[in-house]
Structure formats: C-alpha cells, structure tokens
Amino acid sequence: MRLLPTLVALLVSFSLVGPIGAESFTFTAIPDQDASRLQQRFGQVASYLQEQLGVEVNYIPVKSYAAAVTAFRNNQVQLAWFGALSGVQARQRVPGSRAIAQGYEDQFFKSYFIAHRSSGLLDGGSAAVANKPFPLAMAGHTFTFGAKGSTSGRLMPEYYIRQYLGQAPQQSFRRVGFSGDHTRTIALVASGAYEVGAVNYQVWQAALAANKVDLQEVQVIWQTPTYPDYQWSLRGDVDRRWGQGFSAKVKAALLAIKQPELLGAFPRSAFVEADNADYEATRETAIAIGLIDES
Amino acid sequence: MPTLSLKRLDKGPAQASPSFLSLRSSSFYVALIAGVCLLFADIEIISPNPWLELRAMGEGLLAPRIVSYSELLQGLANTLSFALQGMAVAVVAGFSMALVYRRWFIRAFCAFIRAIHELFWALIFIQCFGLSPLTGLLAIALPYAGTLAKVYGELFEETAPQPGANLLASKSLSAFFYTTLPLAWPALCHYTRYRFECALRSTVVLGFVGLPTLGFYLETALSEGYYGEAAGLLYVLLLLIASQRWWLRKGLLPLYVALAVVCLPPSANVNWPTLLQFFGEDIIPQPLRTASQQDLGPWLALMWQQQLWPGLCNTLVLSQIALLFSALLALLLLPFNSTLFIGPLLKRGSDGLLIIARSLPEYLLAFVALLLWGPSMLPAIVALALHNGAIVAHLLAGFSQQLYLRDDACRGVNRYAYEVLPRIYRQFLAILFYRWEVIMRESAILGILGIATLGFYIDSAFEEFRFDRAALLILASALLNMAVDTLARRLRRGLQLDTKADLG
Known part of the structure; x- marks a missing residue:
C-alpha cells in the first residue's frame, strides 16, 4: 500500500x-x-x-x-x-x-403537488389551482419527491406536508421516494407508479406546453404558497x-x-x-x- | 503452460466428495436465507399505466440521435483517458495489495475502500483535490484497487498448490512469479478486461466533477427523458465495449495510457484549509464539535434507531434476495455464453446480449421496473438481479472457457451439471459473495424506489453535507463488507481444498 x-x-x-x-x-x-x-x-x-x-x-x-x-x-x-x-x-x-x-x-416560486387519477384525489379540474385547499386526503398514499437536495422538489413540499399533516412524510405516506429529477417525478406520477408527487411548477408548465402530459391521468391538486x-x-x-x-x-x-x-x-x-x-x-x-x- | 499435465492428474469432480456436499449445503443456506428474507421483503405490485413513458423509450431506442459530434468526441476522449488512467493506477495498487492479501488488515482496508460508492469517493476527494481530473481519477482508482486486490488475491489462492509445493523455496516471490501467477494469468486477464469495461461505465462520476463523459451525458439524457439522445449515447458506449477485444491489446496499453495522460493530465487543486476542515472537523460527530461538548451517546442512539438499524435490515433483506435471483439467472445464462455448450457464432450473439444487459445502468432498469410494478422492493430486486446476473454469467463463462475437458467428456445437460458446474462452483460462490457487496453499494442510487438501505442514508448524508453521519454509515457498511468477506473466506476454507486444481 x-x-x-x-x-x-x-x-x-x-x-x-x-x-x-x-x-x-x-x-x-x-x-x-x-x-x-x-x-x-x-x-x-x-x-x-x-x-x-x-x-x-x-x-x-x-x-x-x-x-x-x-x-x-x-x-x-x-x-x-x-x-x-x-x-x-x-x-x-x-x-x-x-x-x-x-x-x-x-421571487415568487412555487411547487405543485400532482396526483394520478387512481389516487382518487382529482376533482375534475373544477376549481382553479390557486383556490384549492391542501388535500388532506393525501395521507396514506404513495408519494415521491424530486431530488433530495431540491428546494422545489423536496424542501418546501416537505415543510407543508409536515405543517398540514402534522408528521414527517415517512409517517404520513405509505411510501416515500426520491425520483431525483422533476421530469422523472412527472413521468412516475403520470404512469400511476406513485400516486402523488411534488414538482417544480416551471417544469410542469414546460411539460404541459410540450404536450407531454395527459391531463386525464395526472393533474395539479395543490400549489404551495410562494417562496x-x-x-x-x-x-x-x-x-x-x-x-x-x-x-x-x-x-x-x-x-x-x-x-x-x-x-x-x-x-x-x-x-x-x-x-x-x-x-x-x-x-x-x-x-x-x-x-x-x-x- | 503447466496446466495440461496438471489437469490429467485431476481426479475429476464427478465423485460426490465431502467438499461438494458442503458446497451444496452452503448454496442451500444462501437460498434458504433468501427465502426467509422474501417473507420480510417489502414487495407489492400495483399496475400503473406505464405505456406513455415506455413508448417514449421505445421510440428513442428506434430513433437514436447524436446531438453534437464535438460533444460526443470530447465525451469519448474523456471517458477513455479516464478509464485507462484509473485502471492503470488500480491495477498496480490492486496487484501489490493482492500479494499480501493474506494479511487481515490489508483485507480490512480493501473491504473499507470497496464499501464506498464511486460517487461518494468523488465527493470526498473534491474536498482534497477540488473539481479536478485527479479527483475523478482517484474516485475510480481507489475502489477499483480494493476490488482488484480482492479478486486477484483470491485467484492466487485458488490456483493449484502442487507446482509451488514441489519447489524448495515455495514462499518466495520468484516462486510466485513462476508458479502461481502463470496459473492465475488467464483468469486474471479476463477479469481485468471486464473491470476496464466497468471503468468505462463508471465515468459518470467525472461528470460530477465537471468533466463530461459519455456516462455523464447518458445519465443526463435519461433523467431528462431525452430517450433519442440517450439511445445514441448508449449505442456508442455499447460499441466501445463490444469492440474492446479488437482495440484493447496488451502491447498497445503503454501507448494508450501515455496518450490518456497527455489528453487528460491528472491535475489537482489542493486546498489545504478545506482538506483540514473536512478531516479535522466535518467528519467528527456533531455533538463532539460544539463548544459545550455534549454526550456522544444520544447522537449514536438516534443514528442507530433512525438510520443504522432500519438501513441494515433493508440492506440485508434486499441484497440477499437480489443475490439469489442473480445467482439463478447466471446459472441459467451460463451455458448460452460458453463455447463448451454452444458454437462460437452463437457465443458472439450471446456476448452481445450480455453486454447490453450489464451495460444498461441499474437506475434505468429500476426506473422501468418501477413504471411497470410501482414502488416497492420488487423493482430493485429485478434491476439488481438482471444487472448482476448478466455480470456473473459473463465472468463464469470466462472461467469455464479455461477448463480443460477430456475428449470423451459427456455432453449437454450432463456436461453442464456434472462436469462444468461442479468445477467452477467455488469461483461461482466467490463471485456471488463479491456481488453481495456490489448490490449493497449500488442500493445507494436507488432512492427513487424509497427503500431505505444503508446506501440510501449515506446518499442523504452527503446531500445534507452531514459528513459525520456519512462517516458513521460508511463505517457500518465497511464493517458489514468485512464480515461478509470473512464469512466467505471461512466458507471457502471450510469447503475442502482438494478441488483446488479445478480452475487452472
């Protein structure tokens, strides 16, 4: 040696x-x-x-x-x-x-929580995203963050999950994953592999604009306050x-x-x-x- | 080559010697433990609708794109220079350590450096050498040296003892060079060649220190969902690996390495203050660092309760199951990759398939499996078993090619079950025990599945810059590595020595 x-x-x-x-x-x-x-x-x-x-x-x-x-x-x-x-x-x-x-x-960034049809959390797009209340029924589903060190994919979503559900994500959800990337989060929730996910709003809007999202399958169910x-x-x-x-x-x-x-x-x-x-x-x-x- | 005459002395493994019985029982325990683990495994199948994503992948595979040729060429140059230099250092260091691999502290040291994933080595070396080629180089060279030392060391121990035993000074270095080394040489070359291929794949790490390589571009394209680009890069990487046999010649190696050094000089940016702070402060457990020295006890207890214990359980369960399936897959694939069973043309074809199976990154396999079956331990098991099964099959086939069969040896299933398999079974177990470690290490990058293995927590600790936690967790996985290494050694010792001449 x-x-x-x-x-x-x-x-x-x-x-x-x-x-x-x-x-x-x-x-x-x-x-x-x-x-x-x-x-x-x-x-x-x-x-x-x-x-x-x-x-x-x-x-x-x-x-x-x-x-x-x-x-x-x-x-x-x-x-x-x-x-x-x-x-x-x-x-x-x-x-x-x-x-x-x-x-x-x-200056006013935000994260979206998106959910798959199978989660039963979609409301058919009746209310504007900005007016939706925090989906408390999220608890007990499977959930994926983005990268572990991401602000929009991890930090802020986890903060609000703890605030509204009263406990850590690992206790709030049946399973918690870290997709590693916003694009992957969208792909995973769109396929229903994870029922709910947190994603950077800009990446979501870019995917929508590029026609890469099927709104029958996956929709925004909540947006975080801005940060x-x-x-x-x-x-x-x-x-x-x-x-x-x-x-x-x-x-x-x-x-x-x-x-x-x-x-x-x-x-x-x-x-x-x-x-x-x-x-x-x-x-x-x-x-x-x-x-x-x-x- | 003394191999020929030796083989004629070999009494043949067809007789069920006691050693083969214990081999059988050790295999039985591997399977039994895996079976018990399956009961505890967190397996669940949901049926998502993966077709949108899978279609995008399929279209990408059919329509590969190269976006920028200058980027591709630069990536190729980085990849090759880096893999050549990393392997050069690893081979020299690994070979030297293999000579003294009998010493327990050498084995412990090797187990320690192997326990740390290349990614984390890169993050550690950045503290010492900054974002520099040297950081990337060492991130590969160090863990690879640990692996090569182990594999070389075990190959040396597995060679036939008779030629050495006939010498007067059988312990001397020249005895080693004239008896052990020639006998181990073919297997050693085969493994080193394979390891070089691994180095090509591991160059992903260089991207993290600012030198984009093929692996880095591939990883980026995959995570962004640019499957056409990913396919283009993947095909180039596959071609590079598959064509190795033609361009990677022993005689040309010195030239290649020299070119690599010129192309990518291993420069460094040593930053003493951060270096000192990293080793003197950052990796010291947090309670000991604060001004009012708190007790280490609660910190350790918390770490044990929240990360070490669950991480340990998940790691053991996952790696044991993945190991069993890797083993089964490898045994199934073996006859299709060895000229003892199929013709050379078919062998070329199956070589290609195995290269594809082992070159697809595990995180990609895990991602596809996750899309198909939803998050649980299942995608991890499938991904790890496919990847590792293909590797074990390739290595085993290589070993089997070096067997000498008598002209009247039996054929077909009998040849497989009664001739070839018994003779390479010990190598098979040795590779499997090593793959166990790999699986443990690789689980670090499968956070996407939400399985909290030790690797998962190590990754989190680095992500949060909590190097004290990372150090503790790494220490734990290194200890686990050493325990498995020792167990494997005991097992091999206990399992007779009279089948030693089987490999040659």
Missing part, C-alpha cells in the same frame, strides 16, 4: 495546470430544468461575462449540487447559480458570501482577488442580461436584485424539517 500514496504524490507533482481551476473567474450553474448541453449553453454566458468584466471567465459543468457547493467552498468557483437550499448551504460554509441576484420568477428560489451567489473575497468593486461589477453584469439566448439557458425572463435576507426563510424552513443544523 506504499505504492498508492507514492503514485498520488507523483501525479500531483507532475500535474500541469488542468483545464479547470486556473486563475480565471469561474462559475457554475445547474438549471432546474433541461440539464443537457450545459457547456454550450453556459459557455455563451461565460463569454458575455468575460466581455463585461474584462477578466477571463470560465464555466464548469457540474451537475451535482453537493459537488457545486463544495467547489464554492473550495474557492474553485466564485459565482454559482444555486437553488434556494443549496445557496443557503453554500453561503453557510463561506463567510462573507452573498446572494446578489435572483431570477424574476424566483424565493434560484439565485446567484458570489464569494465575499472576489474584491480582494480581482480588485475593489469587482463584486458590484459582477452584480451589474448579471442584472443587465437582456439577451433571450442567455436568459434561456436558466431559463428566466430577467435577473433582479437579491440579498441574503431573502433566503433567511429558506434557512429556517430547512432547520425546521431537520435538513440543516442551526449554526
């Missing part, structure tokens, strides 16, 4: 500057829908930022939130497009980091590295994005200002359901 450490040491010492992690300003972004062709889509955003900021800008196509948060903490990425929960988790680990902008839609979601988080030490006023420049550049092809990568209609206080509620929610510890 002396061999492995030696090899590792050799590899490290011989290593050149790799394709990533050089002295350039680096960001990562994981969109809440359509994670394909990340490099191509966000490469454009990188070029835009490079033009605006006058420094070399790199994009790293990380898809795992845990990896993205760690990279933010390691100072390998200085800017990241995070969901509300992962943003809170990341900023908690990097003192001085700030939320600087959010998507226009992210803040995706945001740009920036490390606090960028000014020291790239000069005074750099973080202000980054913020201005993001808020100024108007090109549809750039906004389409996220996809959002515009970026607006945000700060850490906007996500205090997210932090408290995560503490309330035991996803993060009080610090």
Whole structure:
C-alpha cells in the first residue's frame, strides 16, 4: 500500500495546470430544468461575462449540487447559480458570501403537488389551482419527491406536508421516494407508479406546453404558497482577488442580461436584485424539517 | 503452460466428495436465507399505466440521435483517458495489495475502500483535490484497487498448490512469479478486461466533477427523458465495449495510457484549509464539535434507531434476495455464453446480449421496473438481479472457457451439471459473495424506489453535507463488507481444498 500514496504524490507533482481551476473567474450553474448541453449553453454566458468584466471567465459543468457547493467552498468557483437550499448551504460554509441576484420568477416560486387519477384525489379540474385547499386526503398514499437536495422538489413540499399533516412524510405516506429529477417525478406520477408527487411548477408548465402530459391521468391538486428560489451567489473575497468593486461589477453584469439566448439557458425572463435576507426563510424552513443544523 | 499435465492428474469432480456436499449445503443456506428474507421483503405490485413513458423509450431506442459530434468526441476522449488512467493506477495498487492479501488488515482496508460508492469517493476527494481530473481519477482508482486486490488475491489462492509445493523455496516471490501467477494469468486477464469495461461505465462520476463523459451525458439524457439522445449515447458506449477485444491489446496499453495522460493530465487543486476542515472537523460527530461538548451517546442512539438499524435490515433483506435471483439467472445464462455448450457464432450473439444487459445502468432498469410494478422492493430486486446476473454469467463463462475437458467428456445437460458446474462452483460462490457487496453499494442510487438501505442514508448524508453521519454509515457498511468477506473466506476454507486444481 506504499505504492498508492507514492503514485498520488507523483501525479500531483507532475500535474500541469488542468483545464479547470486556473486563475480565471469561474462559475457554475445547474438549471432546474433541461440539464443537457450545459457547456454550450453556459459557455455563451461565460463569454458575455468575460466581455463585461474584462477578466477571463470560465464555466464548469457540474451537475451535482453537493459537488457545486463544495467547489464554492473550495474557492474553485466564485459565482454559482444555486437553488434556494443549496445557496443557503453554500453561503453557510463561506463567510462573507452573498446572494446578489435572483431570477424574476424566483421571487415568487412555487411547487405543485400532482396526483394520478387512481389516487382518487382529482376533482375534475373544477376549481382553479390557486383556490384549492391542501388535500388532506393525501395521507396514506404513495408519494415521491424530486431530488433530495431540491428546494422545489423536496424542501418546501416537505415543510407543508409536515405543517398540514402534522408528521414527517415517512409517517404520513405509505411510501416515500426520491425520483431525483422533476421530469422523472412527472413521468412516475403520470404512469400511476406513485400516486402523488411534488414538482417544480416551471417544469410542469414546460411539460404541459410540450404536450407531454395527459391531463386525464395526472393533474395539479395543490400549489404551495410562494417562496424565493434560484439565485446567484458570489464569494465575499472576489474584491480582494480581482480588485475593489469587482463584486458590484459582477452584480451589474448579471442584472443587465437582456439577451433571450442567455436568459434561456436558466431559463428566466430577467435577473433582479437579491440579498441574503431573502433566503433567511429558506434557512429556517430547512432547520425546521431537520435538513440543516442551526449554526 | 503447466496446466495440461496438471489437469490429467485431476481426479475429476464427478465423485460426490465431502467438499461438494458442503458446497451444496452452503448454496442451500444462501437460498434458504433468501427465502426467509422474501417473507420480510417489502414487495407489492400495483399496475400503473406505464405505456406513455415506455413508448417514449421505445421510440428513442428506434430513433437514436447524436446531438453534437464535438460533444460526443470530447465525451469519448474523456471517458477513455479516464478509464485507462484509473485502471492503470488500480491495477498496480490492486496487484501489490493482492500479494499480501493474506494479511487481515490489508483485507480490512480493501473491504473499507470497496464499501464506498464511486460517487461518494468523488465527493470526498473534491474536498482534497477540488473539481479536478485527479479527483475523478482517484474516485475510480481507489475502489477499483480494493476490488482488484480482492479478486486477484483470491485467484492466487485458488490456483493449484502442487507446482509451488514441489519447489524448495515455495514462499518466495520468484516462486510466485513462476508458479502461481502463470496459473492465475488467464483468469486474471479476463477479469481485468471486464473491470476496464466497468471503468468505462463508471465515468459518470467525472461528470460530477465537471468533466463530461459519455456516462455523464447518458445519465443526463435519461433523467431528462431525452430517450433519442440517450439511445445514441448508449449505442456508442455499447460499441466501445463490444469492440474492446479488437482495440484493447496488451502491447498497445503503454501507448494508450501515455496518450490518456497527455489528453487528460491528472491535475489537482489542493486546498489545504478545506482538506483540514473536512478531516479535522466535518467528519467528527456533531455533538463532539460544539463548544459545550455534549454526550456522544444520544447522537449514536438516534443514528442507530433512525438510520443504522432500519438501513441494515433493508440492506440485508434486499441484497440477499437480489443475490439469489442473480445467482439463478447466471446459472441459467451460463451455458448460452460458453463455447463448451454452444458454437462460437452463437457465443458472439450471446456476448452481445450480455453486454447490453450489464451495460444498461441499474437506475434505468429500476426506473422501468418501477413504471411497470410501482414502488416497492420488487423493482430493485429485478434491476439488481438482471444487472448482476448478466455480470456473473459473463465472468463464469470466462472461467469455464479455461477448463480443460477430456475428449470423451459427456455432453449437454450432463456436461453442464456434472462436469462444468461442479468445477467452477467455488469461483461461482466467490463471485456471488463479491456481488453481495456490489448490490449493497449500488442500493445507494436507488432512492427513487424509497427503500431505505444503508446506501440510501449515506446518499442523504452527503446531500445534507452531514459528513459525520456519512462517516458513521460508511463505517457500518465497511464493517458489514468485512464480515461478509470473512464469512466467505471461512466458507471457502471450510469447503475442502482438494478441488483446488479445478480452475487452472
């Protein structure tokens, strides 16, 4: 076993500057829908930022939130497009980091609870979604969240389940799954494999628009109250590295994005200002359901 | 090759020796325990309406699409460079450890590094080396080294002892190189080749550290439901694996590895503060970290009650049942993949089928089974049994090809049941015990089914950045691995040694 450490040491010492992690300003972004062709889509955003900021800008196509948060903490990425929960988790680990902008839609984001016909929870679409009361009859059915670390697919739905049903999802439902992805949640509930599921409202609307949903089989039965979601988080030490006023420049550049092809990568209609206080509620929610510890 | 003369000495396994009886009884217990587990298993069948999704999948398979050739080429380059480098490190490290595999601490260490899924290794190494090729490389190399050490070590122990016993200094390294290694060589090559194929599939992990590979694009396309794209990538991956025999030549390997290093230099971004914080603070149990040092007891009790105990039960039940069905499937498939039973042309065909069965990612199989039967342990059992059954069958067929049969050996069912199977049965059990570990590890990515195995909780702990919990759970699964490893060893020891020369 002396061999492995030696090899590792050799590899490290011989290593050149790799394709990533050089002295350039680096960001990562994981969109809440359509994670394909990340490099191509966000490469454009990188070029835009490079033009605006006058420094070399790199994009790293990380898809795992845990990896993205760690990279933010390691100072390998200085800017990241995070969901509300992962943003809170990341900023908690990097003192001085700030939320600087959010998507226009992210000021009033929401999750839908969707159910399959076989659950007996559909009401034939009589009431508008916004007026529907929380479906207490959901208890005892099978239920699927999205990814474990998702704000719209896990955190907020679980919070309201606990609030209305009075106990943890594992006790409230016959079975609780984590589909890992909003698209999969829709597919699973549409097939009736799970009776009820929680999904990002934007992904649901995109699936509806693309005619991928059979409303005879699956419908929205409830929507959560609105909450803040995706945001740009920036490390606090960028000014020291790239000069005074750099973080202000980054913020201005993001808020100024108007090109549809750039906004389409996220996809959002515009970026607006945000700060850490906007996500205090997210932090408290995560503490309330035991996803993060009080610090 | 000394194999020939050796085989003639072999008295043949057809006589029911005591050892074969105990082999039989150990198999019986595997089946019995699985039967008991089935009683406790959380199995339920509901009949959803999966046809919309399955039709989309079918259409995708029939109409594969390559969206971007530059992306595909880059993905291919990443996949190959990475798999070659990862395997190079793993083979060297694994082989060195296999030489001293008799030592219990080596075995324990190997069991420990094997217990952690590549995904979690990647997340751990990110703390040390950042988002870098080295992180991805080590995430594969380390668990693979543990696996190779085990498999090589056991192959060495399984070789015929007679040639070595005839030497004066039978314990020396040169004795090893002139007796044990040549005897184990064919099986060793066969397994290493298979492992390289696994490395190609495992490159999904690189995507998580920012270097997209074929596996990464495939995973993305599948989770987004872009089945046409997924099919395109899957076909490329299958072609790559199926054509291995033509391009993966021993003589060319040094060249390949050199090219791989040039193409994807294993650079790293060492970040000492996070590294220290990770090992010095993050993995320390939470109550010990706070200023007012609380008691560890309640934390442990809570972890035991909420995660360890249920996780342990579910893991044992699931892996035992999945194991039995993998075993049955493998025994069923074996004769269709070995030239001892079928012609070389048919063998090519069944090779292809087995490659498809084992290359389809488990989470995809589980997803399809979930669409068909609803959430319970059943989709997990089906997915794991199909995937692992195909792998065991492939490996067994490889072992069977190395058997030497007499010209007048019996044929057909008799050859299968009385000649071939008894002679490779011990290898069969050894592979099965290893697959048990794999199943335990893989259950981490089946959260979609809502089965709370140890892996499920480890995944949650990483997702919540609770590395202290992850460390405890990993420790538990490593202990479980070691226990199974020890049991398997005892069993093999107890089961006679006189059938040793069966493999050659």
